[in-house]
Amino acid sequence: MRNDFLPFSKPSITEEDIAAVADVLRSGWITTGPRAAQFEEAFKRYTSCGEAVAMTSETSVMHVLLRALGIGPGDEVITPSMTWVSLPNTVLLFGAKVVFVDVDRDTLMVTPEALEEKITPRTKLIVPVHFAGAALNMGPLRAVAEKHGIPLVEDAAHALGTEWNGERIGSKGTCMFSFHPIKNITTGEGGMFTTFDPELAARVRSLKFHGLGVDAYDRQTHGRAPQAQVVEPGFKFNMPDMQAVLGLRQLARVEELNSKREALALRYREKFSGIGEIMPLRDPDYKFKHSWHLFVVRVTEKARVTRDEFMAELKRRNIGTGLHFRCTHLQKYYREALGYREGMYPNTEWNSDRICSLPLFPDMTERDQDDVVDAVKVVLARR
Numbered sequence: 001m002r003n004d005f006l007p008f009s010k011p012s013i014t015e016e017d018i019a020a021v022a023d024v025l026r027s028g029w030i031t032t033g034p035r036a037a038q039f040e041e042a043f044k045r046y047t048s049c050g051e052a053v054a055m056t057s058e059t060s061v062m063h064v065l066l067r068a069l070g071i072g073p074g075d076e077v078i079t080p081s082m083t084w085v086s087l088p089n090t091v092l093l094f095g096a097k098v099v100f101v102d103v104d105r106d107t108l109m110v111t112p113e114a115l116e117e118k119i120t121p122r123t124k125l126i127v128p129v130h131f132a133g134a135a136l137n138m139g140p141l142r143a144v145a146e147k148h149g150i151p152l153v154e155d156a157a158h159a160l161g162t163e164w165n166g167e168r169i170g171s172k173g174t175c176m177f178s179f180h181p182i183k184n185i186t187t188g189e190g191g192m193f194t195t196f197d198p199e200l201a202a203r204v205r206s207l208k209f210h211g212l213g214v215d216a217y218d219r220q221t222h223g224r225a226p227q228a229q230v231v232e233p234g235f236k237f238n239m240p241d242m243q244a245v246l247g248l249r250q251l252a253r254v255e256e257l258n259s260k261r262e263a264l265a266l267r268y269r270e271k272f273s274g275i276g277e278i279m280p281l282r283d284p285d286y287k288f289k290h291s292w293h294l295f296v297v298r299v300t301e302k303a304r305v306t307r308d309e310f311m312a313e314l315k316r317r318n319i320g321t322g323l324h325f326r327c328t329h330l331q332k333y334y335r336e337a338l339g340y341r342e343g344m345y346p347n348t349e350w351n352s353d354r355i356c357s358l359p360l361f362p363d364m365t366e367r368d369q370d371d372v373v374d375a376v377k378v379v380l381a382r383r
Contacts, residue, residue, distance in 0.1 A: 002318040002371050009182040009322065012257055012362040017249045024242045032209075035241035039248045040192075046251060047170030049194035051201035054244060055208050058157055058178035058191035059086040060237035065176070065193065066094045066125075067235075068203045069151060075124040079155070080110050081329040082348045083129045087155065088328050099123070100329050100340075105347040106282035107131065108296075108355075112140035119148050126152045130159035130169060132324070133184075133261075133293035137286050138164045142173065160184045161258045163289035170194045182322075184258060184293055185250035187243040207234040260362040261292035264369055268295050268358065271373045277303035277380045294324055298354040303380055307354050313379040319372055322357035 024030055040052040055061050071077065073095040079087050081100040091098040101110050101118050108131045115126065126145050128136050136154065145152035156162070157178035159169040169175060174197065179190035195201050205215050211234025239247075250257075272278060278297040283290070299307040311321045327348045329340040342349060359372050 001375070005318045006320055006359050006364075006368055006371060007361075008320040008357055008359045010361045010363060011181045011186045012250075013186075013246075014249075017246055020245045020249050021242055024245050027241075030242045031240045032238040032244075033241045035248060036239050036244040039187075039239070039244040039251070042248055042251050043170075043192055043194070046254070047168055047175075047194060049170045049175070050196035051194065051198060053193040053201060053205050053208060054239040054247070055191045055193065055237040056239055056243075057180070057189050057237075058155075058176050059090065060208070060235065061176045061191045061193045062087050062090040063093075064204050064207045064235060064237060065153065066090060066096070067207055068200060069125060071096050071124050074122060076120060076122045077125045077127065078115065078118050078123060079127040080129055080348065081327045081345050082108050082131070082325060082351065083155065083328060084157070084325055085328050085331065087127055088334075096124070097122075100345060100348075102345040102347050103131075103351075105350065107134060107284050108281060108351060109134070109136050109284070110141070112137070112144045115141065116144050116148075119144075119150065123148070123150050126150055127155050128152070129155040129157075130162055132281060132296050133158050133162055133291040134281070134284055135159065135162045135164035135169060135288040135290075137284060138167070138173075157183065158293040159291060160293075161254055161289075161291035165287045172196070174200070179247055179250075184261070184291055185247065185254050187239065187247040187250070190239055190243055190247060206231055208237040210234045210236060257362045258291050261360060262290065264360055264364060264366075265290070265292040265295050267366070267369060268360075268373075271369075272297070272376075275377070275380070276300065278376065292360065294322070294357045295360040296324065296355055296357050298351060299356060300354065305379070307356055310379060311356055313382075314372075314375055317375040317378070319375045320359060323355065324357050325352070325355075327352035 036054050040054050043052040075096040076099045077091045078099045080103050082103045088098040099118050101114050110128045130136050154175040156169050156175040162169045174195040177192040179187040211230050211232040212228045213231045214228040279300050281296050299310045334340045
């Protein structure tokens, strides 16, 4: 058994990253400034998106987006229950209704058929989720949205570097990315909004900084025009330079970081092949490139141990794990206040009871991984 605790995720921060942040702190300009502008430009080049707007979190992106789209009471937003609670919570805070859709049992992503069943005249937004680093089947999903004239925004929190059919996520349509510490790159906390709609981008850029008629940092004047006035009430979600410079450095080596994730993930698959007690997610059956944000397994009935017991046993052996995700519709508030109940989304619920994310991060060694594999085998054998 390991002597030290292995977390399920750990950001890859170099001494050069730390020095770059320190340089910003010494510069006298630590709020939104030239580094934030550079990070947005670098993100545009990497994803080939039209516009990029950096914010303090992906959740802040969601708040600004719903405001920009005018979503409110009487409107519906479709998204999977197999997701983090950020978007469903935000929809409720805006007075709208969140409409959950079930996912494919083995990829944990929505299908166009399931999505179309949930569309009503009140549907104002569709937000499917790229899961664990794999890509949604964007062609059919976009076709459904276009058929009904409904905006589609991709939740790409797990998908930096992911590709669908040779198309890098972000290079088409509208997306939301996360830079939380467990993500493929981090800014500590942070998010990015990308789109090819210049009017939407301009409104988002204004709303994320008090609703002023200018951005928090003007690239020509190298500051904010003091005479700027409020165009409409907005938020305070602008990303500061001390975060953005970390994002710049991380983005420059995202392919290297993702390559390390891939090598570890494929090694997991090899080590766990033939072990029926745990079941990894299945790859989608269309062309895509995985960015391996997470390595998720499902603890099956053959294990004779619950997922929670499995995670607790690994923790006792100094192996950290994650849970991505406990389904949203059966969270306490959603059950008690909104009337959701078991049986409404069977594939989501089956997975919610069984999924577990095993340690996966770029600085993890094969020795670390062997400790995980050995611990998993010991836990399963003792049952």
